[in-house]
Amino acid sequence: MKLESKFQSELIKELEEMFKGCVILKNDEQYTQGFPDLLILYKKYWAALECKRYEGASYRPNQEYYLELLGNMSYATCIYPENKEVILNELQNAFNVKKYSLISKC
Numbered sequence: 001m002k003l004e005s006k007f008q009s010e011l012i013k014e015l016e017e018m019f020k021g022c023v024i025l026k027n028d029e030q031y032t033q034g035f036p037d038l039l040i041l042y043k044k045y046w047a048a049l050e051c052k053r054y055e056g057a058s059y060r061p062n063q064e065y066y067l068e069l070l071g072n073m074s075y076a077t078c079i080y081p082e083n084k085e086v087i088l089n090e091l092q093n094a095f096n097v098k099k100y101s102l103i104s105k106c
Contacts, residue, residue: 019040
């Protein structure tokens with residue numbers, strides 16, 4: 001099982017490749033407790049992602065609150081290795097972009 005930080009850094013690279021020209025901000029957990037880890041700005045769209053190491057990882061105080069709040073404004077969810085492809089597909093829909101192949105190139 002990967003560390004959350006490793007999963008997050010690999011995810012950022014994949015998002016940057018998938019959404020060329022996007023801006024990804026990594027939020028400071030000490031500034032606003034519970035705010036999602038990543039804010040993705042792409043054209044006129046934005047999304048917030050809370051990264052977890054695995055599907056059953058527990059939420060910290062306020063994380064569910066912010067995911068619901070931000071999800072009502074735009075798109076916000078929790079992402080982990082087991083649901084990554086589903087979430088990336090949802091982001092493509094939310095950002096109104098053509099499908100990007102999630103299959104690794106050999």
